Amino acid sequence: MLRAVELFSGIGGMHCALDFVDLNYEIIAAIDINPTANLVYESNFPNAPAMNRTIEGISLNQWEKWNADIWLMSPPCQPFTRQGKQEDLNDRRTDGFVHLMKSILPQLKAKPKYILLENVSGFEYSQAHQLLLDTLQAHNYYYEQYLLSPIQFGIPNSRLRFYLIAKQQEKPIETYSSSILTRISNFERLYNKLRQKFPSKGLSLEENSLHENDQITDRCSHSSEILVQPDQSIYINDFLISNENQDFELNEKQLERGLHVCDIITCHAKRSFCFTKSYGKYFEGTGSLFRTLSNRIRYFTPKEIANLHCFPLNYQFPEQITTRQAYSLLGNSLSVFVVGVLLENLFERS
Ligand SMILES: C[S@@+](CC[C@H](N)C(=O)[O-])C[C@H]1O[C@@H](n2cnc3c(N)ncnc32)[C@H](O)[C@@H]1O
Incomplete structure (x- = not known):
């Protein structure tokens, strides 16, 4: 059974995606600071442990205990949106993400084997993006980056977003591709x-x-x-x-x-x-x-x-x-x- 932690969980879009793919999974923690989002989350997933906490407030010890296989996360996108001030890492709303990249992942003995991140298009030009790639490379994660929208799959809605999927490897990876893919295969079953x-x-x-x-x-x-x-x-x-x-x-x-x-x-x-x-x-x-x-x-x-x-x-x-x-x-x-x-x-x- 895949042990999943849903970070910045909102109303549980990541949780729904795990369900949709029919994975054998267990949400071991869903973390968000927004009580309204948490109310909606809890009413739809009464058995998942939703936590009204900041990501920064969770100790390394707790992370070791969770021993998660996968981190699913959608960090706040306001620091990177075109309409916003684009303060990037200077925006306090990136604190939770920075904490994960600088203080949790590098120290964690039980690192997640998989990571999936979603954010707005534009994230790929940010310092936060660079921090993500540097951290993943330092810990032998193979990753792929995408810009995708549901309309590409025939769903009548535009929602162009940046995505990264990563898997930790046993050995260091020699070269990393910097390309951001705008196509993906293997979606027919879904x-x-x-x-x-x-x-x-x-x-x-x-x-x-x-x-x-x-x-x-x-x-x-x-x-x-x-x-x-x-x-x-x-x-x-x-x-x-x-x-x-x-x-x-x-x-x-x-x-x-x-x-x-x-x-x-x-x-x-x-x-x-x-x-x-x-x-x-x-x-x-x-x-x-x-x-x-x-x-x-x-x-x-x-x-x-x-x-x-x-x-x-x-x-x-x-x-x-x-x-x-x-x-x-x-x-x-x-x-x-x-x-x-x-x-x-x-x-x-x-
Ligand atoms: C882009 S939304 C994620 C939405 C989610 N993927 C969904 O399906 O609803 C970002 C979420 O991060 C939460 N958030 C922002 N800063 C946080 C922090 N430091 N710790 C925990 N949650 C935080 C916000 O309340 C918001 O719900």
Whole structure:
């Protein structure tokens, strides 16, 4: 059984990916400082030991006891986002990650055999990235780096992210490749599994008559690296709970502000913009809106965004979590499908 530690665990995207790949695993600790995220995590994974702690606050002794086989982590991305100040290692939000790289991994006798890290695209130019590579090289980890987005796999959502998968080797590695790959193989099994989870609903005549540009080579996609045949890319329709949803419609004032700056798609779309943590708060650049069959404009619901992230069908947000909070947590989370593909590749090569 794979002993996994989920660091910066948020709402458990990494946990869902372990499940999706059908690995025989046990989460021995899930660590995050955000009580709202932890509440959602605990309500979905009541048996996983979620800890409301800072990563920096966990002793080396505790790490030795955990004796983890794999570290899964999504350190905070604000120090590296293009919209932010890009303070990199000077931003205190990197403290947890720096602590892992400088004070835990080098000292740890029971080092994890595997590491998987997710972050925003742009991380690859940071000092934090260099610290990661230096630390991995010093401890004989073979690694591969990727920039991938779900839209490449036919999932109608752009979410270009940096990923690194690493495996510790017994002997030193002579040369390390600095290339960042934008393609990956070995995803067919998971694609088929995804289609069982979100089967094609087909489009009615009315739905089909919508003139949505269904090409995925559009302005929001990572167009040169599409990995599936055109007929394998999936309609947004298959991820919807229902076409109409009055509770999520924009009011007059919102329509006035939002219509000019927002990307609006229909059920016929095979794409959508990346949903950020500010979805529902600001319009521009935070994610697509949806035009219903009755020509109403509405937000995607948190559950629909969770579907686009390929979270489990039974994944839920507890009642006390507001819609805004759910959007924010989902915006910080990840594509379960893409992490699943990386896990599949990490273990295939082991
Ligand atoms: C990018 S999000 C990770 C999201 C997660 N992968 C998911 O699926 O929801 C980063 C998380 O790190 C947490 N965090 C930030 N600094 C931390 C620290 N020093 N120790 C523990 N958690 C921290 C934040 O609360 C946030 O939930």
